Amino acid sequence: MQTIQSDNYPIFFENSIDELVKFIERGKYSKFFVLTDEHTSEYCLPKITDQLNELGNYDLIEINAGEESKNIDFCIGVWKTLIDFEADRKSLMVNLGGGVITDMGGFAASTYKRGIDFVHMPTTLLSQVDASVGGKTGIDVDGIKNIIGTFTQPKAVFIDTDFLETLPPRQILSGLAEMLKHGLILDAVYWNELKSSDLTKPSTAMVHRSVVLKNEVVMEDPTEKNIRKSLNFGHTIGHAVETWALNDKPDSLTHGEAIAIGMICESYLAHKKTGLKAEELNEITSTFNKLYPRFTFSKDIYEELYSIMLKDKKNMDGKVNCTLLSAIGQFNIDNVCTKEELFEALDYYLAG
Amino acid sequence: MQTIQSDNYPIFFENSIDELVKFIERGKYSKFFVLTDEHTSEYCLPKITDQLNELGNYDLIEINAGEESKNIDFCIGVWKTLIDFEADRKSLMVNLGGGVITDMGGFAASTYKRGIDFVHMPTTLLSQVDASVGGKTGIDVDGIKNIIGTFTQPKAVFIDTDFLETLPPRQILSGLAEMLKHGLILDAVYWNELKSSDLTKPSTAMVHRSVVLKNEVVMEDPTEKNIRKSLNFGHTIGHAVETWALNDKPDSLTHGEAIAIGMICESYLAHKKTGLKAEELNEITSTFNKLYPRFTFSKDIYEELYSIMLKDKKNMDGKVNCTLLSAIGQFNIDNVCTKEELFEALDYYLAG
Ligand SMILES: NC(=O)c1ccc[n+]([C@@H]2O[C@H](COP(=O)([O-])OP(=O)(O)OC[C@H]3O[C@@H](n4cnc5c(N)ncnc54)[C@H](O)[C@@H]3O)[C@@H](O)[C@H]2O)c1
Ligand SMILES: NC(=O)c1ccc[n+]([C@@H]2O[C@H](COP(=O)([O-])OP(=O)(O)OC[C@H]3O[C@@H](n4cnc5c(N)ncnc54)[C@H](O)[C@@H]3O)[C@@H](O)[C@H]2O)c1
Ligand SMILES: [Zn+2]
Ligand SMILES: [Zn+2]
Numbered sequence: 001m002q003t004i005q006s007d008n009y010p011i012f013f014e015n016s017i018d019e020l021v022k023f024i025e026r027g028k029y030s031k032f033f034v035l036t037d038e039h040t041s042e043y044c045l046p047k048i049t050d051q052l053n054e055l056g057n058y059d060l061i062e063i064n065a066g067e068e069s070k071n072i073d074f075c076i077g078v079w080k081t082l083i084d085f086e087a088d089r090k091s092l093m094v095n096l097g098g099g100v101i102t103d104m105g106g107f108a109a110s111t112y113k114r115g116i117d118f119v120h121m122p123t124t125l126l127s128q129v130d131a132s133v134g135g136k137t138g139i140d141v142d143g144i145k146n147i148i149g150t151f152t153q154p155k156a157v158f159i160d161t162d163f164l165e166t167l168p169p170r171q172i173l174s175g176l177a178e179m180l181k182h183g184l185i186l187d188a189v190y191w192n193e194l195k196s197s198d199l200t201k202p203s204t205a206m207v208h209r210s211v212v213l214k215n216e217v218v219m220e221d222p223t224e225k226n227i228r229k230s231l232n233f234g235h236t237i238g239h240a241v242e243t244w245a246l247n248d249k250p251d252s253l254t255h256g257e258a259i260a261i262g263m264i265c266e267s268y269l270a271h272k273k274t275g276l277k278a279e280e281l282n283e284i285t286s287t288f289n290k291l292y293p294r295f296t297f298s299k300d301i302y303e304e305l306y307s308i309m310l311k312d313k314k315n316m317d318g319k320v321n322c323t324l325l326s327a328i329g330q331f332n333i334d335n336v337c338t339k340e341e342l343f344e345a346l347d348y349y350l351a352g
Numbered sequence: 353m354q355t356i357q358s359d360n361y362p363i364f365f366e367n368s369i370d371e372l373v374k375f376i377e378r379g380k381y382s383k384f385f386v387l388t389d390e391h392t393s394e395y396c397l398p399k400i401t402d403q404l405n406e407l408g409n410y411d412l413i414e415i416n417a418g419e420e421s422k423n424i425d426f427c428i429g430v431w432k433t434l435i436d437f438e439a440d441r442k443s444l445m446v447n448l449g450g451g452v453i454t455d456m457g458g459f460a461a462s463t464y465k466r467g468i469d470f471v472h473m474p475t476t477l478l479s480q481v482d483a484s485v486g487g488k489t490g491i492d493v494d495g496i497k498n499i500i501g502t503f504t505q506p507k508a509v510f511i512d513t514d515f516l517e518t519l520p521p522r523q524i525l526s527g528l529a530e531m532l533k534h535g536l537i538l539d540a541v542y543w544n545e546l547k548s549s550d551l552t553k554p555s556t557a558m559v560h561r562s563v564v565l566k567n568e569v570v571m572e573d574p575t576e577k578n579i580r581k582s583l584n585f586g587h588t589i590g591h592a593v594e595t596w597a598l599n600d601k602p603d604s605l606t607h608g609e610a611i612a613i614g615m616i617c618e619s620y621l622a623h624k625k626t627g628l629k630a631e632e633l634n635e636i637t638s639t640f641n642k643l644y645p646r647f648t649f650s651k652d653i654y655e656e657l658y659s660i661m662l663k664d665k666k667n668m669d670g671k672v673n674c675t676l677l678s679a680i681g682q683f684n685i686d687n688v689c690t691k692e693e694l695f696e697a698l699d700y701y702l703a704g
Contacts, residue, residue: 030669072428079493079500088668111463113665114488114501136466141431148431149466150502313465316440317382 001208006215007222009156011133013208016158020121021051023156024092027117031057032092033082035105037065040097043166044123048096059085063104068250070100071140072148078108092117092155098124098171099131099255103146106137110152119156123163125175125202126255129182129210132157134218134228143247144311145239151223159211161204169200173291174256176202177234181263182213184284185230188329195287230331232314232323237345238262240308244301253295260292264352265345270324272341274332284328289352296350302343309342353560358567359574361508363485365560368510372473373403375508376444379469383409384444385434387457389417392449395518396475400448411437415456420602422452423492424500430460444469447506450476450523451483451607455498458489462504471508475515477527477554478607481534481562484509486570486580495599496663497591503575511563513556521552525643526608528554529586533615534565536636537582540681547639582683584666584675589697590614592660596653605647612644616704617697622676624693626684636680641704648702654695661694 001013012019024032034052036045041062052058061081063069082091095105095118102120109118122132138149164172176199183191190209197206214231221228242258267284270276309320319336326332337345353365364371376384386404388397393414404410413433415421434443447457447470454472461470474484490501516524528551535543542561549558566583573580594610619636622628661672671688678684689697 072424076424076493083494083496083499083663086663086670089665090668111500111502113499114490114503138466141428142435144435147435147465148463150463151466311435311438313441316442318438 011157016160029092030090034094099127110150121158130178174254177256179210185331229333234259234263236322237265240305260288268345268348274324363509368512381444382442386446451479462502473510482530526606529608531562537683581685586611586615588674589617592657612640620700626676
């Protein structure tokens with residue numbers, strides 16, 4: 001599988017562990033730090049420790065697993081560890097984990113001493129096809145997801161799909177939602193291929209295809225002025241549901257489960273507003289409903305969801321903006337949706 | 353006084369309040385926020401409120417005055433206020449205050465929703481000639497100054513030396529130290545002019561000259577790879593003394609007082625190591641000793657100062673790196689100094 005060239009950095013797919021070692025050697029770093037969570041310490045770190053030990057002079061920073069850790073308090077903990085271990089400007093941060101680790105490690109590194117180098121070795125499907133590509137770093141404050149962050153590119157990304165072997169099926173499905181999204185917004189052929197393949201273990205080729213698609217979009221529009229907004233499909237409503245659910249009960253929804261709900265709702269809006277055909281809406285709805293568990297909530301929370309959407313950084317001037325589809329494989333950005341429309345879309349999902 | 357063109361943004365010196373108003377009008381911002389501290393709310397805000405009120409739709413964020421506020425806790429407070437007041441990506445942050453406000457406001461804005469626009473209206477001499485120019489933002493964590501930050505340029509800087517009328521003399525002297533530094537590292541003529549002028553109230557022309565000098569340096573080397581390091585003259589030892597003093601007792605030293613000490617020490621090192629003549633060393637030492645109060649500390653703290661220097665972001669690989677002078681008006685970067693040399697330099701100051 002070919003190395004993908006992104007905005008001044010490579011995304012490796014072959015011999016990724018060796019490539020990481022070579023990268024660190026060539027970089028002449030004064031020292032490096034490996035950021036993990038409990039699970040990636042247990043399942044992923046052992047697969048690379050021998051090679052890392054040969055490089056010498058590194059420290060491990062471990063945080064608790066889960067979105068609850070992706071907040072400013074843990075970030076301060078990471079900064080303090082860097083201070084205590086005397087990280088200097090020629091230090092490197094290696095983020096070994098899922099999107100929580102790559103987002104937070106990227107943010108911590110991009111602000112420590114006004115920015116030290118960092119690389120990602122993503123270990124969840126979601127982080128391989130999505131979080132590790134595109135230069136967005138971020139943490140949550142006050143329960144608002146990714147409200148604080150920077151646009152900073154890693155110096156390299158090292159993808160090894162072998163890491164996925166230990167990933168729980170629910171986490172595979174979480175990443176899969178983003179892959180399906182890539183098909184829906186950009187590539188109908190890919191959507192069809194994905195639908196008809198074994199989705200319990202996406203192939204390296206499929207992961208590669210998703211990264212190619214996402215990378216093309218972010219290269220063309222790094223700071224989300226226009227076409228990068230295509231990637232927000234499913235995310236306006238999905239993020240709101242996710243935020244609400246996680247406030248209510250940690251781990252009640254994965255990111256992918258939330259945006260699967262969001263994609264059903266926003267496909268409904270697409271059908272109403274931007275010409276998505278009824279049979280395509282049905283195809284999308286039934287695909288997600290087959291793959292993802294039902295998640296129910298009361299209509300009483302609609303107002304709360306709406307106020308979360310208004311606070312979402314994608315939205316401005318007190319208006320809620322959605323990326324929709326005009327057909328499978330064709331996105332349509334900047335659709336202002338009214339409160340009534342959004343509530344109708346939530347009704348559509350709940351009626352499911 | 354001519355507007356200075358920096359890295360894609362203007363630095364205004366005339367009709368600065370009107371220019372700020374025009375800037376906000378032209379920017380079509382959804383709303384704007386004015387960040388102040390207690391003192392700038394009292395002394396500076398009244399000078400611009402009439403004009404701001406005509407623009408409508410703004411909110412005030414006030415923090416306590418002083419370096420103690422430039423930390424992550426207050427920064428979280430600023431982020432939360434932006435969240436509560438529903439700042440979106442088209443919001444603007446106006447930093448009205450000294451270096452604490454411009455540094456922290458710049459950092460908070462550059463990371464809120466991955467970056468919103470901000471402008472500076474610096475109200476201390478130090479922030480006019482130094483902090484507001486060059487794109488460094490930052491906050492303190494664990495008492496380590498500016499350890500967390502970004503390189504992000506403001507969209508404009510509005511300098512009005514009338515704000516300095518209410519500034520206490522001690523704060524004037526603080527900014528003056530940076531102006532004297534600009535002369536020492538870059539411009540012997542300017543150093544001589546400064547020395548022989550009324551230093552209780554530096555003229556707008558002098559402020560302008562300092563900004564021109566600093567701006568030239570940062571434009572040539574925005575991320576401090578080489579010549580920008582010239583600006584660190586006095587700061588290796590100065591920062592360490594400042595950090596120690598503020599941990600010991602808030603307000604015991606201003607930034608300028610600290611780097612005045614640093615410049616005396618580092619001029620001594622320059623005499624020892626990079627050819628600064630004895631009479632120039634004497635001229636520098638006596639100039640600072642005349643202007644700035646003596647600050648004494650025990651030799652017992654040398655080791656602590658040294659360990660602060662090691663943690664300083666300017667220093668790498670466990671070595672302490674100083675910018676020195678080869679003559680007045682000529683800097684010399686990247687001089688590794690040993691612990692013994694640094695202690696000798698501190699002795700020189702204390703013997704003063
Ligand atoms: N920056 C971006 O562009 C971007 C894009 C999408 C999502 N995100 C962010 O990513 C986060 C979600 O990512 P995620 O789903 O990877 O979350 P995650 O990092 O929490 O990983 C999910 C779970 O899998 C565990 N895990 C990771 N690798 C494993 C492995 N190989 N074997 C066994 N367990 C493993 C983790 O410990 C965790 O418990 C969210 O915070 C989201 O905001 C960012
Ligand atoms: N970003 C950079 O490149 C850079 C460069 C130099 C210094 N700095 C930072 O700047 C900070 C120091 O700046 P500072 O000395 O301006 O500190 P400051 O902002 O604390 O201001 C000093 C005092 O003057 C008060 N004040 C401000 N304007 C006033 C006015 N017009 N009238 C009366 N009182 C007024 C403030 O409330 C404060 O009490 C430090 O944190 C330092 O790290 C940053
Ligand atoms: Zn997503
Ligand atoms: Zn300074």
